[in-house]
Amino acid sequence: MSSYSQRTLLALFPGITQNDSKILKPEIASLKHLSWITTMTHAWKYSSVGGGLYTSWLNVTNIKLCPVTTGFMIQVQGPIVTLLTPFDRNGDIDWQAFKRYLASLYSWGVGTVIANGTTAEFASLTIDERRQVIEFVRKHFAGTIINNVSATCVKDVRELIDETQDRADLLLILPPYYYSAREDNGLCRFFSDALSETPLPAMLYHFPQHTGNFVGVDLVAMLLDRGISIQGIKDSSGDLDNALLYRSNFPGMPVFLGNDEKAFEVLQKGLTGSVTGAANPLPELLITLQAEFRSCPAKAQSIQRCLDTWNAFRQASGHPEIPLVKAAMGARIAGFPPHVRAPFMPIPNAQLDQIRTVIHTCLNDFQRLVSR
Incomplete structure (x- = not known):
């Protein structure tokens, strides 16, 4: 060495x-x-x-x-948008809709995206589809790309990493799911076997509600001790206190919290920024909130209130987030397909107008605010 x-x-x-x-x-x-x-x-x-x-x-x-431990580390700034995967009526990936969607995000100012993440329904995609997605995103998105390579089998993770080279800037990886409540030694073995000698740095993905496994500070320290290149942590637990534990134990480590209701507070508490799937139809709000935070915190807080109109609607709707966000994208991109794969169900057509009206209301309020 x-x-x-x-x-x-x-x-x-x-x-x-x-x-x-x-x-x-x-x-x-x-x-x-x-x-x-x-x-x-x-x-x-x-x-x-x-x-x-x-x-x-x-x-x-x-x-x-x-x-870094292997390769080079790239600077990542928030907010990060987790991509949807557009499907057609037959459940196949709609590549034309995907291309329009990526172009729209970039034109709205989105600089960093996650491909094949939870919002992308990665658990419902085949390994080959995930390879096609990262290849397509690299071709049609000019910003920073993080690819989720999570799987329960180390060999599948390694295959996904191999397909990620030259197509993404960073890896994102969950602990293994299904076998829940595993001890740190076992989780460390999984991450080490998956990430050792990989060409790209990784972000750890903490989402215990889905994995049943906890990425704690002791586990992160064990991985660093083994020389695993960790670029940052995506904490989708929604727990700000947990994200702050990462920050206090690893002061230079980029930490992104997945909780749109706390986007302003995330910055107040000194975290790197937000990661969002729900704000796909409204990324300008999070982008401007972060840009205005230091120079005009009062405006940033007002933008948070604009976003909270959508947050409150989501919470009250009773719908799962992914079908709801896909339905809402039609307010921004004409003809964006609302289709989802099982086990999700699409939003009923009768509710689409109401959902999209909320998006238009948020955008109008935001535009009035920033034009003052």
Whole structure:
């Protein structure tokens, strides 16, 4: 395993001082033990030398790509939109609708998407369909792409990772599901077997309501200790306190929370941003909320209230999120197919107008707010 000398580190990262580089002893600076996680102007280094997690703050400026355990780490900023998978009436992927959808998201300002995620109904897609989806998204979306490679079989995960190379910027992976309440050692074995020596860094995907397994801070530390390249954490538990535990234990780790009702509070508490499936029809609200948060927090909070009109409607509708969001997309993209695969059921046609009226109301309120 190769390592970075002090001279090499100083050459790679001009912002590192001589004193900073002295911290990086050869055994610490090996690729086995060191990863870099960047923000706009700073980097954190993580190392697991001597049995404990070691962090140190470095003033490293103007870094776009940084060395990690394997490959390079790319900067990810919120909000992240989790993609839908459009289907036609027969349940086949509607590629023309998919192309229009991706173009619309990009034109609305979406910079980062997750392909083959929960919102995409990945559990209802074949391995081959998931390969086709990531290939298609790479071809038709110019932003940052995160591909969900989750599966219960390590060999399937590795196959999905192989198909992700040159098509996505990061991996996203859940713990194994069905076999629930597994101990950290078993989960660590799964993640290590799946992610070791992969060419792309990964984001851990915490969604215990669906997996029955908990991605806790001890497990994350175990993975870092094994040299697994972790880019960040997508916490879809909806539990802000849990996301804050990630932040406090791994201060430089990007943490995204999936809870649209708390998008403003997520930023208040210092998390990286939001990840959303439900706001697919309204991504401009989350994008502008995050952009305005520091310069005009009162406006950002008002945007949260605009989004909460849709959030409240979703909660009161009694419909599962995925069919509801697909129905709502018709308010933004004419002819967007509302079809879903089993076990979901499509929204009745009689309710489509009501759903889309809510989207138009949110957009109108948002546009009046930002035009002031």
